[in-house]
Every structure is written in structure tokens, then in C-alpha cells.
Amino acid sequence: MKTTVILLDCDLRNTEGIIYSFGKRGIPIVGISHKKNIPAFKSRFIQKKYYSPHIKEEQSYLTFLLNIEERGVLIYSDDSSAEFISKHQEILKMNGFLVNSPDYETFKRGFEKDKIFIECEKAEVPTISTFIITSFEDLKNAWDDISRRDAALILKPTRLAGGHYFVIRKEGDLLPAYQDMIEKIHSEVFKHRKSGMIAQEFIEYEYNDIYSCDSYYTSDSRSVGFMAIRKDRPDINHDGTPGTRLYAGSTIKNEKLENYTKRLLDSLEWKGFAHVEWIYSPKYQDFLLCEINPRLPGFSNFFTKIGFETAWFYYADLTGERYKLPIFKKSLYFEALRIPGDITNSLFAVLKGYMKPYDFIKPYLRIFTFQYKVCMDVYFKRDPLFTLTYWGIFIKYLFKRPFRALQK
Numbered sequence: 001m002k003t004t005v006i007l008l009d010c011d012l013r014n015t016e017g018i019i020y021s022f023g024k025r026g027i028p029i030v031g032i033s034h035k036k037n038i039p040a041f042k043s044r045f046i047q048k049k050y051y052s053p054h055i056k057e058e059q060s061y062l063t064f065l066l067n068i069e070e071r072g073v074l075i076y077s078d079d080s081s082a083e084f085i086s087k088h089q090e091i092l093k094m095n096g097f098l099v100n101s102p103d104y105e106t107f108k109r110g111f112e113k114d115k116i117f118i119e120c121e122k123a124e125v126p127t128i129s130t131f132i133i134t135s136f137e138d139l140k141n142a143w144d145d146i147s148r149r150d151a152a153l154i155l156k157p158t159r160l161a162g163g164h165y166f167v168i169r170k171e172g173d174l175l176p177a178y179q180d181m182i183e184k185i186h187s188e189v190f191k192h193r194k195s196g197m198i199a200q201e202f203i204e205y206e207y208n209d210i211y212s213c214d215s216y217y218t219s220d221s222r223s224v225g226f227m228a229i230r231k232d233r234p235d236i237n238h239d240g241t242p243g244t245r246l247y248a249g250s251t252i253k254n255e256k257l258e259n260y261t262k263r264l265l266d267s268l269e270w271k272g273f274a275h276v277e278w279i280y281s282p283k284y285q286d287f288l289l290c291e292i293n294p295r296l297p298g299f300s301n302f303f304t305k306i307g308f309e310t311a312w313f314y315y316a317d318l319t320g321e322r323y324k325l326p327i328f329k330k331s332l333y334f335e336a337l338r339i340p341g342d343i344t345n346s347l348f349a350v351l352k353g354y355m356k357p358y359d360f361i362k363p364y365l366r367i368f369t370f371q372y373k374v375c376m377d378v379y380f381k382r383d384p385l386f387t388l389t390y391w392g393i394f395i396k397y398l399f400k401r402p403f404r405a406l407q408k
Contacts, residue, residue, distance in 0.1 A: 003319045004028045004072030006097070010040040010049075013338075014077040017300030018311040019043050020380055027315070030070050039393070043386040055080045056192035062088055071096035073315050079159075080193070082273075082294040083107060098318040100219045101272045102294070110268050110292045113158040114198050120289055123267035125260050127289040133197040136178050142199040143174055152202035157185050159195035167202055167241070203288060207242045207359070208232050209280040211254075211287065212297065213261040216310040217270045218317045225326045226258040227251060227308045229333075232363045233355075235345050240354035244277065244290075246299050247342035248363040250372070251306065251331045257287055264289065273310055302333040305375045331373040332366060337390065338378055339397040 005022050007015055010033040022029055023045025031046040034054045041049050050068060053060040061084065065074075074097045076082045085092070086107040089099050102110065109115045113130070120127040131142035139155065146153045153168040155177050164184060166177035185195040210231040215223045233248040261276050275293040280286070296303070296310060303310060308326045316323040336342045349355040367374055378390040 002027045003098070003315075004030055004070050005315065006030045006032065006068075006070060006072050006074045007046075007077065008032050008052075008075065008081045009077040010046070011035040011038045012077050013298050014296050014300050015040055016378070016380075016386075017302070017304035017309075018075060018077065018296065019045050019386075020301060020383065021304045021309045021312050022315070024382055025312075028072075030068075030072070039386060039389045042389045043383050045383060055084055058084065058192075062091070065092070065097075066095050073098045073318050075311060075314065076101070076273075077295055079111070079293065079295065083111070086294070100314060100318055102268070102270055106268055106270070107294060110265075110270065111159075111294050112196075113156060113291060114196055116289070116292060119268060120264060123264045125264045125289055126284070126286050128203060129201040131199045133178075133199050136175065139174055139178050139199055143168070143171060146199075146201050147171075149201065154200050154202040155181055156198050156200065157181065157190075157193075157195040158198055159193045160185070160190060203279055203281050204283065205242075205279050205281060207234060207355070209282070210234055210242060210244065211252075211257060211278040211280065212246075213257050213276045213278065214297065214303065214308070214310060215261065215265065215274045215276075216313040216317075217265060217272060217274060218313075219271060221266075221269045221271055223262060223265065224310075224313045224323075225308075226261055227303065227326065227328075228254050228257050228261075233342070233346060233359065235340070236349035236354050240349075240352070245335075246297070246333065247335045247346060249299075249302075249333045250363075250366070251329065253328060260287060260289070264292075273314065299333060299335065299377065301377065301380070302331070302375045306331045306373055329373050330371055331375060332363070333375045333377065334364070335377045337376065337394050339394055341377075341394070344398070 005027055007018060007029055010031040029046045030048045031040060032050045032052050034052050052064050055061050076085045085099055086101040086104045089101050092099055109119055114132045117127050117130040133139050143153055154165055156165045168174055168177050181197055213226055213228045215226050217223055229249045230252045231246050231249045235243040235245040235247055237243050265274055273295050275297045277290040278287045279290060281288050306329045313323055334342055346360045350357050350360050380387045
């Protein structure tokens with residue numbers, strides 16, 4: 001009997017590649033989410049479903065997990081659940097769950113944006129000039145420093161996912177940005193994250209200067225390998241600036257990027273998943289670290305389909321299964337059949353003048369060179385109902401609410 005996978009956060013797209021990775025191997029999956037009627041629960045590979053409390057109700061969530069019938073490999077899929085697992089991993093292990101996560105202090109040093117830049121300095125890894133903000137006076141001091149470099153400032157929360165930030169280009173915008181960020185991090189939605197703030201130099205870069213490098217670190221802090229992705233086209237924010245979500249991308253071999261990632265994670269004695277985000281700065285002629293995400297990326301099914309199955313490495317490491325180290329494959333990814341996705345977002349960006357039409361078409365033209373393995377999201381040939389559920393959402397959206405997500 002194969003050890004069960006207990007998969008948290010099944011409402012998130014991060015879990016799709018995980019489900020497919022274990023489903024094709026016949027490994028039983030128990031799915032958990034605080035939401036109902038989610039696409040993942042249509043997958044034929046999930047044998048049992050649980051509806052949990054929201055993870056922000058920390059004690060209730062822990063009690064829920066300890067009271068479910070099943071035991072097995074517990075896989076976290078979101079920043080909040082990754083932090084929860086790190087914090088409570090000892091009690092979870094004592095109660096029969098198998099987990100691999102950094103200890104809680106290491107987790108915070110690697111995940112929190114007001115700490116990771118310190119770890120970069122220790123590991124001699126380049127990162128963005130960063131200032132800890134605990135008051136408006138701190139923000140003004142950061143502005144004075146950055147403005148001398150003829151650069152803008154970006155204000156970020158320390159414990160929220162990407163997309164929650166303010167770019168400040170003139171001194172008069174400091175106070176409104178500060179007040180808006182205070183309101184955001186103390187809102188009902190985010191207050192459970194107990195986030196702080198940082199300010200950083202705003203680095204100017206092109207759409208395709210965004211990179212990520214992923215790895216899995218075993219329970220004895222050894223890497224199974226690295227997979228670097230160039231984001232040939234990310235999502236486009238309402239103001240025309242590039243976001244962090246991957247809409248079109250390609251695998252690359254880049255020794256410097258992999259070495260930087262390894263140096264940082266080795267220095268932290270990391271464990272578990274690591275999705276490490278980078279930008280390339282033309283100004284500094286180098287890669288600069290943005291953040292470590294302690295979980296799989298949203299495009300996890302890309303990794304599953306090209307054989308870089310970090311969820312499977314995690315499972316095999318904890319259960320003693322044998323696994324092969326990943327082999328690099330030249331591959332392309334397109335998040336085309338999702339809402340919002342490449343077609344809806346990028347066409348809107350072209351219409352608004354944020355992107356040239358050729359920049360939208362160019363990544364697709366590479367398909368016809370026949371040099372790459374192509375992954376078109378969302379398509380799972382062994383899970384047709386799951387696939388059709390997503391296609392139904394896509395078609396319904398196009399007819400009813402085209403581009404609505406980008407007009408907010």
C-alpha cells in the first residue's frame with residue numbers, strides 16, 4: 001500500500017501539478033481546502049476531500065488536521081500553509097504526518113523580505129538595496145538615500161505574496177503610499193499574516209528580465225538540482241509594469257543563476273521547496289534576488305510535465321522511494337487557457353499599448369522551431385474532467401466578462 005499524499009490548499013493552481021504527479025503514479029491523494037466547488041475536486045485522482053477551516057484560524061486548522069482519519073505525506077502549497085507547517089512540524093510529525101520544512105527560525109530568515117536581504121549579504125549573493133520601514137520617518141530616510149541614486153522607491157509588505165506594492169516616484173507620494181500600505185497589511189484579509197514593511201530601490205527592467213530558479217532540498221539539506229525559468233512574458237499590471245505571474249516562459253541553463261540560488265539556500269541550510277525569484281538589472285549588469293517562496297510555483301504542472309517533479313522528490317525523500325535526479329529539457333510554457341491568462345491579459349496589454357503585438361506573438365513562434373517540449377496550460381490528458389472544467393471556466397469568462405480582471 002502506497003503512502004497517502006495529504007494535499008493542502010486545493011483551491012490554488014499550485015496544486016495541479018502535484019495532483020497530476022501523484023495521480024499518474026497511482027498514489028492516493030486526500031485533498032483539503034476551505035473552499036467548495038473548486039476545479040481540483042473534479043480531478044479523478046483525488047480519492048477523498050475535506051473542507052477545512054481557513055488557515056488564518058491557526059489553532060482550529062491544527063486541530064482539524066490532527067483529527068482527520070488519514071496520515072501520510074503532508075504537502076503545503078501556499079505561503080501561509082508553508083509557514084504553518086514550519087511552525088507546527090514537530091507536533092505534526094509526532095502525530096504521524098511526514099513533512100519536510102525548514103525550522104521556523106530558518107523559514108522566517110528566508111521568507112520574510114525584511115530578513116532575506118541580510119542573508120544575501122552573508123552568502124555574498126546580490127540583491128536589491130533594502131530598508132526596513134517601521135515608521136514614516138524610516139520611509140523618508142529611505143527616499144533620501146534612493147533619490148540620490150536617481151531611482152524610484154518601491155514600498156512592499158514583508159509577508160504577502162507578490163503584487164502588493166507601491167512604486168513611489170516623487171516625494172509627495174510617500175505619505176499616501178505609506179498610509180495605504182498600513183491599511184492593507186492591517187486589513188481583515190491580511191492581518192493574520194502579521195506583515196511588516198520594507199522599501200527598496202525600484203529596479204528598471206524589461207519584461208523578459210524576470211527569472212526564477214527552483215529546487216527541492218532534502219530532509220538533510222541537499223539539493224536534488226535546479227531548474228531556471230526565463231519569464232519571456234509575465235502578466236502586465238494595470239499601469240503597464242510587468243508583474244510576477246508567468247504567462248510565457250522557457251527553461252534555461254544559466255550557471256550564474258543556479259550558483260547564486262545554491263549559495264543562498266546552502267547558506268540557510270534550507271529544507272523543502274524553494275521557488276526563488278530573480279530579476280536581471282541592466283543598470284547593475286547582474287541578477288538580483290527578489291524573494292524565496294517556500295513552496296511550488298503557480299505553474300507547478302509545467303515542472304511535472306517536463307520531469308522536474310519537486311513534489312515527487314519531496315514524497316520520495318520522506319518515504320524512502322528511489323527517484324532519478326532531474327534532467328534538463330528545453331521547454332516552453334504558455335498559460336493560455338486560464339482566466340486571467342496569457343490570451344486575455346496579453347491581448348489587453350497589446351490593445352492598451354503596454355506591449356507590442358510582436359512581443360505577444362514571438363514566444364508562440366518558437367513552438368515551430370521544434371526544439372522545445374511545449375506545455376500548454378491547462379491540459380491534463382489523463383484527467384479529462386479536470387481539464388474540461390477549466391476550459392468551461394475559460395469559455396464562460398470570454399463570453400460573459402472579457403478582460404474584467406484587468407480593469408479593476
